[in-house]
Amino acid sequence: MPISLSFTEGSVSKEVAQEAASRVTKLFLELHSLYGNAVMGPGVTNQVTFIPKEFSLSNGQPFVGAWVEAKVPRFALSTPELKKDFLSQSVDIIEGLANGSINRSDIHGNAVYAEDGAWILGGEAMTNEEILAAVSKG
8 A cells, every 4th residue: 555755856855755654654554553464564655756846836836845645445544534634644744854844734645545456465466355354364
């Protein structure tokens, strides 16, 4: 389940971006009571991207920002409370680590739900039911 973090180039260091990805992953797993799960832990992956300043736009104009996007199955982030907690706490993490280089109002995010069966976890194509069965053993 990929969680993508993107930052305007120069807004944070690579180390800060990596730490943000680590903390956001831990948050996601903890919110689902899966931190330490042998199946789900390795299945939550990250891509961290740095966007050139001239292509980091708000209202069509360059700005300094950050984004978090989680691609998840329907059973993850399944309640309004989980969605809000994940996204708001992700903003807290990024804002805190950015140490003033990114305004809170310039941190954006969303969750995207994948179709059932549209997963590869541990190198295997899986349905939601298969993922849940594997996670329950982990």
